[in-house]
Amino acid sequence: MSVLARRDRALTPEETEALLRDRLGDGIIGSTLAHxxxxxxxxxxxxxxxxxxxxDEPLLDFDLFDTLHGVDAREDGFDVVAILYSTSTGNRLCLRTRCEGGRDTPVCPSLNDVYRGANWMERETWDMFGIEFPGHPALEPRILTxxxxxxxxxxxxxxLASRVAKPWPGVKEPAELDEDGNVIERVPGIGDAPGPYVLDEAMAAQAIALRQVSAAIDAAAGNEAAVASAEPTVSDATMPEASAPASGTAASTDPAAAADAARTADEQRRAQAEARARKAAERAADETPEEQA
Amino acid sequence: MSDLDVREQLLQGTAPGEGLAIELVGDGDLVTADMSLSIGPAHPATHGVFRVVFEMDGERILRAKPVIGYMHRGFEKLAEYRDYRQIMALVNRHDWLSGFSNELGVALAVEQMLEMEVPERAQWIRMLMAEWNRILNHLMFIGSFALELGAITPMFYAFREREDIQHLMESATGGRLHFTYNQVGGVKIDLPRGFLAESARVSKLTRSRMPDYDDLVLGNEIFRGRTVDIGPLPTDVALSLGVTGPALHATGLAEDSRVTEPYLKYGDIDVEVPVGRNGDAYDRFAVLLGRIRVSLDIIDQIHDHMTSGPVNQKLPKMVKAPEGATYVRTENPLGQLGYWLESDGGRTPWRLKMRTPSFSNVQAIPYLVQGQLLPDAISILGSVFFVVGDIDR
Structure with missing residues (x-):
């Protein structure tokens, strides 16, 4: 195989940059070597x-068009990143540019005439970031969405729509922190976070009905302690049931209102968790003396 | 006069031999109207929801336009809302036939950002699993490609082998398709007792069955007639399009990340890269078969090299990649899979770009089918091995 034999021809990063600077002058802004x-x-x-x-430069010879994609660069707009690879020297080069036009009208010249592979990559970048590529034959129709x-x-x-309508179902929220920078923890329960679908609401209602039934059975059995602990849970659970469908429908119309609704639902859920923990502690305290007696 | 000779004459556009009542239309004097033919999104020859619109002149294809995105699930957006441990369960789903190899890319990218040293045993285990996963993937395509060309039997043979291998991988990972066995810093859990002996047994068994495929498929005259010189791809076009993996090796270029940019311990062992001659459908298939043999060789070498020791690193409660960006490319079964990971120092990635082999390889379809006959397009679609989830992500 001839692939490895020509490795010694490969330019170092410094030489690559020097060569590009020599050919393109001020077009090259700078370079970084990290990770x-x-x-x-x-x-x-x-x-x-x-x-x-x-x-085309024989010393560089980047023949494999690896990838091209956009990156959100916060208030500066958007970056376009492309990665090339040379099968003859084994070098990889990452090229990065900041789109002109800021966040409103990001524009980046098209590479479609240089590498065939840029066609779909640029269509995808336009689809995902709205970056226009003048010179591209047809960015429309949207390629993935x-x-x-x-x-x-x-x-x-x-x-992310699903995250606005419904909080993360796990105990620890992975993507957000609270105001103090701590990990947000929640105690999830059935019917706590109904999603935007009719089925979710039905499931929540079912879960609440089940709890009431089991409380009634406990009451019939004459277990007073169970009734005492079950009743507050029922009233706790009915509260968000009334507000939850409202948050579900709001999500589909107004994202800001939905976020507010999600936040209030969040607080309710946290209050519930605290109440539940308090109840459990009380129950434990109640039960211990009985056993001793 | 054999079928092959007729085909050759048809391809060259010359009149077929005497005694055969075949008349060429389209390119001849007969006036025909162009028509458009849509295959998919749900069609048996497309492995999923993938659509191609052909513009036809009679039986001959003038232009093809692939329409993708039917399975777009927004993985790149979802990854921005998950931490690095949760992403493992996400990425083994875009190419569902190579779950382990996908996880491996993300794990390597995060480790490269953290400059983390992975225990030696974990690296060998990762290689072992990646190669078994590669064989699983290739067997699937060997079966499905032959199925598209009308041969049902190879599919049954392929699934016989797949069952053994899936059972083997399940014993270590607990999964048959979505393994979620990698984690940052190593693998989740050590191999079960007796795994290596079982792995050696399955390796020997699979190797002993490989000649079946040669006899069943490669030597089959119908198969040869439908694939030889169909859809040839020149190396420079393949590179410009970003085509990698078996489709690139079939053009005669041995560009394989395991050899040219060794990751894990691939630098310590011998990796042969099977190559084709002119990159036609037959070569692509032959390369796929050759890669299974190479993977079996690698697996045998890994058994010899396997060391003892820990299989993962104790991680902090929350894995945070430092600020910056990196790009890791691994040789996935279908081609080179690249993960661009950009972090702002938080718990979730700022941007995770998945450079999937299927997306780039499918882009070659318009080039490949141009000027070909419609039945050959089926053979070309099947030989550009792709997984629809890997295209649409």
Whole structure:
């Protein structure tokens, strides 16, 4: 195999940058070498020229178009990152540019004429970030999302719909922290976080009805302690039941209102958890003397 | 006159031999109207919800337009709402035939960000599982490709082997499809007792059954007639499109991450890369079969190299990747899988880009089918091995 034999031809990152600077001048803004990846930052005006050079310059010979994607760069707008690989030297190069036009109208020149593979990659980047690629034959129709989808899903200001309508079902929230920077913990229960679907509401109602039935059975058996602990749970659970469908419908219309609703539901849930813990402690305290007697 | 000779004449556009009542239409003097033919999104020849619109002139394809996105599940967005341990359960789902290899890429990316040293035994176990997973994947495609060309039997043979291997992997990971066996810093749990002996037994058994596929499929005249010189792909076009894996090796270029950029312990062992000649459907299939043999060789070498010791690292309560970005590329069964991981120092990634092999390989379909006959398009679609979930993510 000839692939490894030509490794000695490979340029070092410094030499690569020097060569690109020599050919493109001010188009090359700078470079970073971190986490075993060499990145060259390119001005948008020199974006296409850089790739043409990388492909055609015999010393570089980047022939494999690996990937191209967007990255949200907060208030500065969006970055476009492309990665090239050379099968003859074994070098990898990451090229990065900041789109012109800020967050409102991000624009990046198209690489479609340099590498065939850029076609779909740029369509995907437009679909996900709304970055326009002048020179691309046809960014539309949307490649991954449905044709009539509105919004740019991978922008950070596009919120994950399922997370607005319904909090994380696990105990620890992975993506958010509370005001003090602590991990948010919740005690999940059946029917606590009904989703935006009719079935979820039905399941929540069923869970509450079941609890009432079991409380009634306990009462009939004459277990007074069980009745005392079950009754508050029932009233606790009916409260969010009344407000939950409202939060579900609000989510589909207004995201801000839905977020508010989610927050109030959150507080209710935390209060519930505290109440439940208090009840459990009381019950434990009640039961111990009986056993001793 | 054999079928092959007729096919050759058809491809060259010359009149077929005497005594055969075949008349070429479309390219001849007959006036025909272009028509558009849609295959999919639900069609037996597409392995899932994948659609191609062909513009036809008679039997000949003028242009093809793949329509993807029917299975888009927004994995890249979902990953931004999950921490690094939860992502493992997410990424083994986009290419459901190579769950272990997908997890491996993310684990390697996070470890590269943390500059974490993974215990030696964990690296060997990861390699062992990755190679078994590769064989599982390739067996599936060997069965399904032959099925698309009308041969049902290879599918049954492939599933006979797959069952043994899935049973083996299940004994260690608990999963048959979604293993979730990797974690940052190693693997979840050590191998069960007797695993290596069983692995050696299955390896020997699979190797002894490999000639069945040669006899059943590769030597089959119908199979050869439908794949030889169908959909050839030149190396430079493949590279420009980003095509990797068996489809690239079939063009004659041995560009395999396990050899050119060794990760884990691949640098310590011999990895052969089977290559084809002109990148046609036959070569792509032959490379796939060859890769199974190579994987079995690797598995035997891993058995010899396996060391003892811990299999993972004690992790802090919360894994946080430092600020910055990295890119890790691994040789997945279908091609090179790249994960671009950018972190702002938080518990969840700022951006996780999945560069999936199927997405880039499917992009070659319009090039491959242009000017081909419609029945050959089925053979080409099947030979560009892809998983729809891996295209749409």
């Amino acid at each position: 075993r990846m060499f990145t060259v930052h390119v001005a948008p005006s020199a974006w296409v020229d850089t790739f043409t050079r990388c492909r 449905v044709e009539n989808f509105e919004g740019w899903p991978l922008r950070k200001d596009f919120h």
